[in-house]
Amino acid sequence: MIDLQTPLLYGAFGAYILSTLLYLLHVAIKRPLFWRLAFSLVCGGFLLQSTVLAIRWTSAGYLPVTNLFSTLFFFSWALAAIYLYFELRYRIAATGLFVMFLNLLLLGGAIPRDPTLSPLVPALDTPLFSLHIVFSFFGYAFFAMAFSLGVLFLIQKHIGTALLPETATLRKLNEEAIFLGFILFTLCMLFGSIWAYIAWGHWFSWNIKAVWSSLVWLFYAGMCHAKFIRRWQGTGYAWLSIAGFAVVLFTYLGIGLLMTSNHPLD
């Protein structure tokens, strides 16, 4: 079964590339058919990616999100899931183009890497680990979605195109993405802290990864409050979403790849 993962992965990548092209066509020539086809391809890609995840999970016997390949893959899968959530709930149409670009970057970054499943070290053999990473990457995916919505809000505000939803809708969606991301990231931090306590004896660590994860939480907690302040609504909130995602990217990739931490991405 595990041999199937590579063709399925390429299939998913191909589906996402095609959907991105169709979204671009939809932007250029606004036809519902292109959007429907693009959306169907995202659904197909997500289904293939889910199958790969299920195969890898079954083969490994644990949720395989332990190295750079698997985290990029899982992040991409979570982002596709979040995109589908917004698309099905709000029909965001061309708004999906930006998210699909991000998704392609993530999956494109994963594909050249080694997908080999390594035995799980006992320290990671706990449901707390699985809960920690699932909530973490879904939180990240919502923050990535908020980043996309923030960028699109700024574009819409400055050029005012009929291809994008109105700024009020984009603002609402952005707030929803931030709120849901914050809630999931809170759960990620809670499970991570409990796990750290039973694995290392302290629930908060001054390790750079733990510190920056706390910063991500604090930043988005601040954002959840900032939406109640008039000055920060709309444009300010969009810029905060962009800045927040920069913090997320540094926490996930910057620290994992460039620095020594207790969350290495090798």
Added chain:
Amino acid sequence: MLLRLWNLLCSLKLTIWLASLATLLTMVGSLLIHFYPSVFGDIEAGPLGSWLTGTGAKNLRLSFWLYLASGATLLLGINTLCCFLDWLPNWRSRWRKTGEYLIHLGFVFLVISFVWGSLAGARSDDQVIAVGESLSLEKLVPGSGYSLRLDAFEPLLGESGRPMDMLSTVTLLQDGQELMQQQVHSNTPLLHDGLVVIGRSYGSTVEGFLFATATQRDLPLRPGDTLEIADGGMLRVLRFYPDAMQRRDGKVFPRGAQLGDPAIELELIRPGSDPWRGWYHLRQSPPLQLKQAGVILWPQQPLLKSYSVFTINRDPGAALAMTAGVLMALGACVALFSFYRKRARGDRPDIA
């Protein structure tokens, strides 16, 4: 005046300012932690309070941010508590925000538990206990009478021979009375009264030697052991050094715990003769006195004793932190469900 102070403490803008201040300071500080291990390397060796009054105070140029960020976080905790207290009496009209305010209360508990643990906690990463031996925990929990005994130890090795896990069976005692026994391994620490015991490493030490005699194939000898010999005499083992060094004046000193030049100190008591006491360097021929007494000891192999290295921490705020976690998790779930209800009802947030 008091009302203005209360309004300030409940202010949403104060929350944003404090959260931003704590975030920015910690962003800068986290990089200082990373690039100055000589200053921050021991920040986790003990509770934060002792680091702030020790190493931190001596290196204020690099650690100033931590005092400021701690202050900002403390103020944020107070601000959050005031917001919660402001909301609580109005619960009946603002119950839809229950989830969010449970997260607020959880955060307040988290800050308190962190401060409590930082001031009254204790940490130790290098507690070595050999199998069958006990370690007093008085330094970690003064006046508690706690001690920890290692009853058994077994490493779990992978296919390549690499250690995968460490199974340490430990007993926690209080004033010599057994309180609890547990096998400690990965993600399964011993938890009691704010204490957390985690296996960190292991090793073995040489505690004696296995000998062969003319009549006995395997004779283990450790310090304290005695051996009856012919003519009603007795041989007693006084000391054992895995790596011994003999000075010119004849005195013997231990060089280290690793096996090198092992030596065993013996006392030979025979009726009608003066007792003899001396060292048998196992890489050399036996002492003449042993040969004259007819005691033949052929060294076979070292006797190894396993030990575990434990992380033993005490965090009096751990239970409160767990309560905070439960409150926050509950709050997150309630907030998640109420979010959709609020959206469906068309509720919009209050604008400040």
